[in-house]
Amino acid sequence: MAFWSTSRTPDAAVACDPRRADYAVFDDVSVTRGGKTVLSGLTLTLSERRVAVIGLNGSGKSSLVRLLNGLLLPETGVVRVYGADTRLVRADLPRHVGFVFQNPDHQAIFPTVAEEVAFGLTQLGEERQAARAGASRFLAAHGCGALADRPFHDLSEGQKQLVCILAVLVMRPELLVLDEPFASLDGLATRQLMGRLAGLPQKLVMVSHDLKLIQGFDRVLWIEDGGLRMDGEPGSVLPAYVADIERRAAASDPG
Numbered sequence: 001m002a003f004w005s006t007s008r009t010p011d012a013a014v015a016c017d018p019r020r021a022d023y024a025v026f027d028d029v030s031v032t033r034g035g036k037t038v039l040s041g042l043t044l045t046l047s048e049r050r051v052a053v054i055g056l057n058g059s060g061k062s063s064l065v066r067l068l069n070g071l072l073l074p075e076t077g078v079v080r081v082y083g084a085d086t087r088l089v090r091a092d093l094p095r096h097v098g099f100v101f102q103n104p105d106h107q108a109i110f111p112t113v114a115e116e117v118a119f120g121l122t123q124l125g126e127e128r129q130a131a132r133a134g135a136s137r138f139l140a141a142h143g144c145g146a147l148a149d150r151p152f153h154d155l156s157e158g159q160k161q162l163v164c165i166l167a168v169l170v171m172r173p174e175l176l177v178l179d180e181p182f183a184s185l186d187g188l189a190t191r192q193l194m195g196r197l198a199g200l201p202q203k204l205v206m207v208s209h210d211l212k213l214i215q216g217f218d219r220v221l222w223i224e225d226g227g228l229r230m231d232g233e234p235g236s237v238l239p240a241y242v243a244d245i246e247r248r249a250a251a252s253d254p255g
């Protein structure tokens with residue numbers, strides 16, 4: 001990963017404009033990880049309210065969504081989020097793009113729930129004391145007041161994932177990016193969290209292997225071989241994806 005690509009002169013746009021409808025633009029983006037080309041020449045504009053990213057293991061889904069909040073920068077090409085080159089606004093991106101990891105233990109860094117949520121407020125410039133009070137209010141407003149003083153690592157997986165989502169929402173990002181957020185949750189916790197996500201005003205980009213969860217999304221990106229195999233509405237992309245998996249399974253079946 002090149003943090004400061006020399007292949008292209010950075011854009012003049014140096015600040016995110018959250019009023020833009022096209023919240024993400026990938027312009028001929030390539031990414032290499034561990035010596036392997038993961039994304040190659042990807043060009044894409046995102047403006048839909050709910051976008052799902054699907055693809056087989058290792059196809060580059062996480063890499064794609066990590067480009068949205070500057071966790072990853074393109075080797076070549078440009079990623080613009082709310083109109084700004086992510087290379088130039090990397091430090092400012094968490095205000096606009098909340099990122100929720102697959103594994104909550106990889107995200108949480110503070111011992112208690114309230115401290116974890118308060119951190120986002122300190123990132124917005126609030127003093128520690130005010131941030132703690134704000135975090136407690138925010139947790140209570142989301143029905144999680146009882147969790148405030150609990151050690152994060154004592155929570156159930158569903159509670160942990162909910163806290164991680166709240167810890168990014170407290171920063172009032174315009175876009176929420178979730179990288180397989182339900183991988184370790186049971187069906188009930190998944191349904192409950194999906195219900196919460198459906199009620200949020202934020203735009204949503206979500207990686208998921210659970211195709212049922214994304215049937216109602218506005219757009220599905222199917223990633224394969226470093227690019228888009230298919231891009232469209234769930235009604236067209238999901239059946240094609242399932243059929244492709246069945247074809248592959250049949251082809252690899254030794255019987």
Ligand SMILES: Nc1ncnc2c1ncn2[C@@H]1O[C@H](COP(=O)(O)OP(=O)(O)OP(=O)(O)O)[C@@H](O)[C@H]1O
Pocket residue numbers: 033034035036038055056057058059060061062063064
């Ligand atoms: N930190 C890293 N260092 C080196 N290579 C990496 C790293 N992270 C990912 N890769 C490689 O990049 C490729 C794409 O990985 P990525 O995590 O984006 O795929 P994915 O579609 O999200 O996979 P999964 O469904 O298994 O989570 C894989 O070949 C992976 O081995």
